[in-house]
Amino acid sequence: xxxxxxxxxxxxxxxxxxxxxxxxxxxxxxxxxxxxxxxxxxxxxxxxxxxxxxxxxxxxxxxxxxxxxxxxxxxxxxxxxxxxxxxxxxxxxxxxxxxxxxxxxxxxxxxxxxxxxxxxxxxxxxxxxxxxxxxxxxxxxxxxxxxxxxxxxxxxxxxxxxxxxxxxxxxxxxxxxxxxxxxxxxxxxxxxxxxxxxxxxxxxxxxxxxxxxxxxxxxxxxxxxxxxxxxxxxxxxxxxxxxxxxxxxxxxxxxxxxxxxxxxxxxxxxxxxxxxxxxxxxxxxxxxxxxxxxxxxxxxxxxxxxxxxxxxxxxxxxxxxxxxxxxxxxxxxxxxxxxxxxxxxxxxxxxxxxxxxxxxxxxxxxxxxxxxxxxxxxxxxxxxxxxxxxxxxxxxxxxxxxxxxxxxxxxxxxxxxxxxxxxxxxxxxxxxxxxxxxxxxxxxxxx
Amino acid sequence: xxxxxxxxxxxxxxxxxxxxxxxxxxxxxxxxxxxxxxxxxxxxxxxxxxxxxxxxxxxxxxxxxxxxxxxxxxxxxxxxxxxxxxxxxxxxxxxxxxxxxxxxxxxxxxxxxxxxxxxxxxxxxxxxxxxxxxxxxxxxxxxxxxxxxxxxxxxxxxxxxxxxxxxxxxxxxxxxxxxxxxxxxxxxxxxxxxxxxxxxxxxxxxxxxxxxxxxxxxxxxxxxxxxxxxxxxxxxxxxxxxxxxxxxxxxxxxxxxxxxxxxxxxxxxxxxxxxxxxxxxxxxxxxxxxxxxxxxxxxxxxxxxxxxxxxxxxxxxxxxxxxxxxxxxxxxxxxxxxxxxxxxxxxxxxxxxxxxxxxxxxxxxxxxxxxxxxxxxxxxxxxxxxxxxxxxxxxxxxxxxxxxxxxxxxxxxxxxxxxxxxxxxxxxxxxxxxxxxxxxxxxxxxx
Numbered sequence: 001x002x003x004x005x006x007x008x009x010x011x012x013x014x015x016x017x018x019x020x021x022x023x024x025x026x027x028x029x030x031x032x033x034x035x036x037x038x039x040x041x042x043x044x045x046x047x048x049x050x051x052x053x054x055x056x057x058x059x060x061x062x063x064x065x066x067x068x069x070x071x072x073x074x075x076x077x078x079x080x081x082x083x084x085x086x087x088x089x090x091x092x093x094x095x096x097x098x099x100x101x102x103x104x105x106x107x108x109x110x111x112x113x114x115x116x117x118x119x120x121x122x123x124x125x126x127x128x129x130x131x132x133x134x135x136x137x138x139x140x141x142x143x144x145x146x147x148x149x150x151x152x153x154x155x156x157x158x159x160x161x162x163x164x165x166x167x168x169x170x171x172x173x174x175x176x177x178x179x180x181x182x183x184x185x186x187x188x189x190x191x192x193x194x195x196x197x198x199x200x201x202x203x204x205x206x207x208x209x210x211x212x213x214x215x216x217x218x219x220x221x222x223x224x225x226x227x228x229x230x231x232x233x234x235x236x237x238x239x240x241x242x243x244x245x246x247x248x249x250x251x252x253x254x255x256x257x258x259x260x261x262x263x264x265x266x267x268x269x270x271x272x273x274x275x276x277x278x279x280x281x282x283x284x285x286x287x288x289x290x291x292x293x294x295x296x297x298x299x300x301x302x303x304x305x306x307x308x309x310x311x312x313x314x315x316x317x318x319x320x321x322x323x324x325x326x327x328x329x330x331x332x333x334x335x336x337x338x339x340x341x342x343x344x345x346x347x348x349x350x351x352x353x354x355x356x357x358x359x360x361x362x363x364x365x366x367x368x369x370x371x372x373x374x375x376x377x378x379x380x381x382x383x384x385x386x387x388x389x390x391x392x393x394x395x396x397x398x399x400x401x402x403x404x405x406x407x408x409x410x411x412x413x414x415x416x417x418x419x420x421x422x423x424x425x426x427x428x429x430x431x432x433x434x435x436x437x438x439x440x441x442x443x444x445x446x447x
Numbered sequence: 448x449x450x451x452x453x454x455x456x457x458x459x460x461x462x463x464x465x466x467x468x469x470x471x472x473x474x475x476x477x478x479x480x481x482x483x484x485x486x487x488x489x490x491x492x493x494x495x496x497x498x499x500x501x502x503x504x505x506x507x508x509x510x511x512x513x514x515x516x517x518x519x520x521x522x523x524x525x526x527x528x529x530x531x532x533x534x535x536x537x538x539x540x541x542x543x544x545x546x547x548x549x550x551x552x553x554x555x556x557x558x559x560x561x562x563x564x565x566x567x568x569x570x571x572x573x574x575x576x577x578x579x580x581x582x583x584x585x586x587x588x589x590x591x592x593x594x595x596x597x598x599x600x601x602x603x604x605x606x607x608x609x610x611x612x613x614x615x616x617x618x619x620x621x622x623x624x625x626x627x628x629x630x631x632x633x634x635x636x637x638x639x640x641x642x643x644x645x646x647x648x649x650x651x652x653x654x655x656x657x658x659x660x661x662x663x664x665x666x667x668x669x670x671x672x673x674x675x676x677x678x679x680x681x682x683x684x685x686x687x688x689x690x691x692x693x694x695x696x697x698x699x700x701x702x703x704x705x706x707x708x709x710x711x712x713x714x715x716x717x718x719x720x721x722x723x724x725x726x727x728x729x730x731x732x733x734x735x736x737x738x739x740x741x742x743x744x745x746x747x748x749x750x751x752x753x754x755x756x757x758x759x760x761x762x763x764x765x766x767x768x769x770x771x772x773x774x775x776x777x778x779x780x781x782x783x784x785x786x787x788x789x790x791x792x793x794x795x796x797x798x799x800x801x802x803x804x805x806x807x808x809x810x811x812x813x814x815x816x817x818x819x820x821x822x823x824x825x826x827x828x829x830x831x832x833x834x835x836x837x838x839x840x841x842x843x844x845x846x847x848x849x850x851x852x853x854x855x856x857x858x859x860x861x862x863x864x865x866x867x868x869x870x871x872x873x874x875x876x877x878x879x880x881x882x883x884x885x886x887x888x889x890x891x892x893x894x
C-alpha cells in the first residue's frame with residue numbers, strides 16, 4: 001500500500017548527456033552525411049552517455065541508421081515526428097523511455113521562405129520521461145527557428161514566441177519531475193531575450209555557467225567560423241564563433257543537481273577530414289544528490305527577492321513588446337495580401353468586362369488578343385489564389401501572436417500581484433522555484 | 448519559510464461550473480446571434496457560476512460583448528486564440544486566472560473541406576489555472592472535430608488523435624493540481640473510443656455518471672432533434688438526441704471531489720422563441736472535501752487491478768488501430784496527389800513540346816490553337832500548384848499520424864511492463880490514479 005517517496009530512494013551518482021545539432025549543411029554537403037552519422041554513432045557507442053539528444057535529424061533513414069548502430073548501448077530511442085520533414089528531434093537512451101509528448105510551436109517562419117526551410121521542419125519541443133533508480137527524469141529536447149540575419153532579424157518575434165511556449169511547456173509539464181533537463185539548439189546567444197525568459201521563468205540553470213570543469217572552445221562556442229560546414233561571413237562579427245547550443249538543468253524538492261563537467265567537441269574528428277556537424281557537440285556530466293533538507297534548491301535560489309521577480313516582470317514586458325512589433329508586421333502583411341488580392345480581382349473583372357461588353361472593346365481594325373486575354377486571366381487567378389492563401393496564413397500568424405501576447409498579459413498581472421504582496425513579507429524567504437514548483441495559481445488567494 | 452501544504456488549507460465548499468457550446472448554427476442563423484449572446488450573458492449573470500467554459504465563440508466581438516456584460520460577476524476571462532478564426536474557446540471566472548496555456552491539436556480536418564470549417568477554427572485544448580482558497584484548480588476547456596457522418600466517419604482518425612493528445616496534455620500538465628476539471632464539446636458519444644481513452648488514461652470522472660442529482664433531458668442529451676438550430680436528419684438514428692458535451696473532474700491526494708448536481712438547459716428559453724444554442728448547456732456543482740486520509744481517491748479507485756490496466760491496454764491498442772487506418776488513407780491520398788501532380792507536369796511538357804517541336808505540330812491547314820494552348824497551360828499549372836500543396840498537407844498528416852502511433856506504441860510498452868509486474872504483487876493495492884499521479888516513469892525501475 002505504501003508509496004515510497006522518490007527522495008527516499010538512492011539516486012544515481014551521475015547522469016551523462018550528449019547534445020548535438022547533427023546535420024546543418026546536410027543539404028549542401030550530402031556526400032559526407034552518411035559518413036558523419038557513422039562518426040556520430042561511433043562516438044555515442046564509445047562514450048556511452050545515459051542520454052543523447054539530437055536535433056536536425058531530418059531524415060528518418062538517418063535515425064534508423066543510428067538506432068541500429070546504437071542497439072547495444074542505447075536500446076531505447078524516440079524520433080519526434082511533425083511538420084513535413086519531421087521535427088528533426090531524436091532521443092537515444094540507455095534507460096527505458098516511458099512516455100513521450102510533443103508540443104509543436106505555433107509559429108515557425110513562413111512556408112514561402114522555402115530556402116530557409118524552417119516552416120517545413122515542424123519545429124517543436126519534445127519531452128521524454130525516464131525513470132532512473134526511482135527518480136522521475138523529465139528530459140526535453142528542442143530546436144528553435146534559425147537566425148539568418150541578426151540585424152534586422154525578421155524571425156525574432158517568432159523565436160520569442162517559441163521561447164515563450166518552450167518555458168510555458170516546461171513549467172506546466174514538469175510539476176511532477178525530480179530532475180528537469182533541457183538540451184538543444186536554441187539559435188539564441190546567451191544574453192538574448194529568449195534565453196533570459198526561459199531561465200528566469202523556469203529556474204533552469206545553464207551547464208556552461210554552472211559547471212565545475214569546462215573543456216572546449218573559448219566562451220563555450222558551439223558554432224564556429226573554422227567549421228567547414230559553416231557560412232563564415234555570418235559569424236565574423238561575433239569574433240570567431242557563437243554559443244547557441246545548450247544543456248539546462250534543475251533539481252526539485254527531493255534532488256539537488258550539480259554540473260560536474262561540460263565539454264564540447266573541437267572541430268575536425270581525429271583521423272577524419274571534417275567534424276561531426278556544423279555545430280560542436282556538448283557532453284555533460286550531472287551529479288544528483290538527495291536533497292539534504294528535503295527541500296532541494298541550491299543556496300543561490302533561496303534568496304528569491306523582489307529583485308528577481310522585478311527582473312522577470314521586465315523580461316516578460318520586453319518579450320511582450322517584441323511580440324507586439326511582430327503583430328504589427330503580421331497585420332501589415334495581412335493587409336497587403338488583402339489589398340493585392342482585391343487588385344487581382346479588379347483586374348480580372350476589368351478583363352472580363354473588356355471581353356464581354358462591346359463598348360469597352362478595341363477598335364474593329366485590331367483582332368481580339370486572345371493569347372494576352374488568357375495569359376492575363378491566368379495571372380489574375382494566380383494572384384487571387386496566392387493572396388487568399390497568404391491572407392489565411394497571415395490571419396493565423398496574427399491570432400498566434402495575439403494569443404502569446406494575451407498569455408503574457410495574464411502572466412504579468414499575476415507576477416505584479418506577487419510583487420505587490422512582497423513588501424508585506426508574504427512570500428519573503430520562499431525561493432522562486434519553490435513558488436513556481438506547483439504553479440503560479442497557488443501563490444495568492446484571490447478572493 | 449514554511450510552505451503550507453495545500454491540503455491543510457480549508458477548501459471551498461463547492462465549485463459551480465457552466466459549460467456551453469455557444470454558437471453552432473451561427474453562420475446560418477446569424478440574425479439570432481447577438482440576441483442569443485445576450486441571453487447567455489443574462490443567464491451567466493443570474494446563475495453566477497464560479498467558472499463558465501464556452502466553446503464555438505468564433506467571433507472575438509461576441510467574446511467582448513460577454514466580457515463587458517459579465518464584468519461585474521465574472522471579472523476574469525480569457526479567450527484562446529488559434530487558427531484563422533480563433534479556437535472558439537473562452538473562459539469566464541469569478542476567480543483570478545493566473546496562467547493560461549493552449550495546446551493546438553495536430554490534426555483537425557482538411558483546409559479544402561471549407562464547408563465543414565473545422566480546419567480554420569484551430570481546434571485546441573486550453574488550460575487556465577485558478578487558485579481558490581489555496582487550492583490549485585486546473586481547468587481545461589476543449590472542442591473536438593465535429594462528426595458530420597457517423598458511418599463512415601472520415602474524420603474518426605483525426606478525432607482519435609485529438610482525444611489522444613487531449614489525455615496526454617491533461618496527464619502531463621496536471622501533476623501539480625489539487626482539482627482537475629475538463630469541460631467541452633467532445634463530439635463523441637459516451638461509449639466512443641476517444642471518451643474511453645480519455646477516462647481510462649487520466650482517471651477523469653464523468654459528471655453525468657457521478658452526479659447525486661440530475662435534471663435534464665433523458666440520457667443527458669445535449670444535442671437534440673427538437674432544437675431549431677439542429678439538422679434533424681443527423682440525429683434521428685439516435686432516438687431524439689445524443690450526449691456529446693461533458694464535464695469531467697478528478698481530485699488529488701489532498702482533495703476529494705464529488706458531483707452534487709448536474710443539469711442541462713431544456714430547449715427554448717422561457718419567454719424566448721428559441722434556445723441559447725444548438726447544444727444544451729450544462730451546469731454542475733462540485734463539492735470539494737479535504738481528503739481524510741491524506742491520500743484522496745475515492746474507494747472505487749483503490750481497487751486498481753490488472754483488469755483496469757488490461758482495459759487501458761486494449762483501449763490504447765484500439766486507438767492505435769484506428770490511427771493506422773487513418774495513416775493508410777493519408778498515405779494513399781498523398782500518393783494520389785503525387786500521381787496527379789506528375790500527370791499535370793507530363794501534360795504541361797507535352798503541350799510545350801507540341802508548341803516548340805515542329806514534328807509534333809498540327810498540319811499547316813490548321814492554325815495553331817493559341818487560346819486552347821494558354822487555357823490548357825494554365826490548367827496544368829493550377830494542377831501542379833494544387834497537388835504540390837496537397838502533397839505537403841498530406842505529408843504533414845502522415846507525419847502527425849505516425850507520431851501519434853509512435854507515442855501509443857511507447858505507452859503500450861510501458862503499460863505492458865506494468866501489467867507483467869502485477870502478478871508479482873509489485874503494484875498491487877496501488878490505485879491507477881496513485882500510479883499515474885506523478886507520471887508513468889516512476890512506475891518501474893528499468894535497469
